[in-house]
Amino acid sequence: MTLMPTTLTLSNTQLAQICTSQRWQYLMQRNAPFADYRALCLAADQAFSELNESDWLEAFAGHPMIGDLSTLEKKYSQGKQLSAHEQAGVNNAEQAVLEQLLTLNQAYLDKFGFIFIVCASEKSASEMLTLLTQRINNPRNQELITASVEQRKISQLRLEVYQ
Template identity: 35%
Template sequence: MTSSTTPGLSRFNASEEPAATAALHEVCSSPAWGSKILAQRPYASAALLLAASDAAMAELTPADLEEAMAGHPPIGRPKPGDPTSAREQRGMAGASEELKAELLELNLAYQEKFGHVFLICATGATAEFMLDRIRTRIENGPEQEREIVRTELGKINRIRLTRLVEEPAEAQEAQEAAEEGSKA
């Protein structure tokens, strides 16, 4: 991440509020988080945007965290037609049916215990790593798990924000057109 303004960051800074809000909602579905990020525009650097994201994540209430988690599909079941979800869960692609079945079973047990999906920053993670993490984390208490989820959401937001501000305009336009086509 460079310390200077990228074309993507300049585009984000100059976006009309509805477009910037929509872009931030794709990063994190918590309106409180998005509002905190919007309120500090313009950002002089991507590093400052990421720092603002971290600070906003630290301030989210349990209800805000629930809203943020609601935007994430279960591990092993990316949202159909969602390129972000598929890209982030790429590590599941080569998983055996046995591993997928065990992960599904643990996902359901985790959701029953905590009331929300198992959330992990899956970018670059293997299916085996994610299975190991859910096995470990299902033993946590609710408060400990909430803070782990906050950390994992922060990692995901950083990756998504970096992509948002570093992606060339043509790639963003192509992705938006593809997303609009899949909604039709």
């Protein structure tokens, strides 16, 4: 009996959980199935390289705003689901920091037309606030590039479940 090699095929729902850009999802579906995890990651990178500004904005819109107090407080109260490293920084998030994140993220949205995107894994609320404070001074074209790099990082973490 000959075993058929396994391939990876992700559903539309799975792809949407990785990235909400419809174009990215289409490009991924077009290149499926994938021989293995490495091929999946290469296809994801290739698909990201083909996105234009409106595609990136659609991807960014799929994220909750960092600084939404109810979302952040709920996330940070679920420390059992975070790694020990993440818990150390997150458990100390102060209300004032969360409020500053909300205020500054709204200013960021007003300035750039999209929310602040950062790969928040292993970052405390204070670290994200520092990054937001630095990045809000960037020109829009630079920030769009920075946000797209962060989107790729987030998507890569989400792809890891298919290893």
